[in-house]
Amino acid sequence: MATENKPTTKHTPGEWAFGEWDDEDGGGQHFTVDAFINKDAEPELVAIVAGEPDCMEANARLLAAAPDMLAALLTVRNEQAQDGDCFFCRPDMAPEQVAGGHVEDCPMPFVWAAIARAAGGDA
Numbered sequence: 854m855a856t857e858n859k860p861t862t863k864h865t866p867g868e869w870a871f872g873e874w875d876d877e878d879g880g881g882q883h884f885t886v887d888a889f890i891n892k893d894a895e896p897e898l899v900a901i902v903a904g905e906p907d908c909m910e911a912n913a914r915l916l917a918a919a920p921d922m923l924a925a926l927l928t929v930r931n932e933q934a935q936d937g938d939c940f941f942c943r944p945d946m947a948p949e950q951v952a953g954g955h956v957e958d959c960p961m962p963f964v965w966a967a968i969a970r971a972a973g974g975d976a
């Protein structure tokens with residue numbers, strides 16, 4: 854993915870991956886999310902996933918994919934911002950005609966909302 858679409862948020866950089874281990878003391882299976890900041894360093898623990906055992910692996914995988922999903926959404930948003938018009942619902946309208954307006958099923962408001970939810974005001 855292009856560097857300019859990498860999130861500018863304050864989250865831990867690097868590739869995130871989910872991990873799992875079995876507790877040798879009988880504590881069961883555990884899942885984590887680790888950030889691999891560079892290839893020469895130990896991964897940095899981002900999260901230990903808790904909750905229902907049946908959901909923990911899926912939750913850890915979802916969390917580990919979050920930076921990539923954010924980067925994908927930023928790619929879509931940045932493309933939108935460069936062109937000025939909404940390529941989902943109004944590709945033939947001038948930017949000044951689109952301001953604030955999308956058709957009912959346009960995904961762009963959800964893209965913007967997801968980015969804001971993930972990054973606050975940092976992206």
Ligand SMILES: [Zn+2]
Nearest residue numbers: 939942955959
């Ligand atoms: Zn739209």
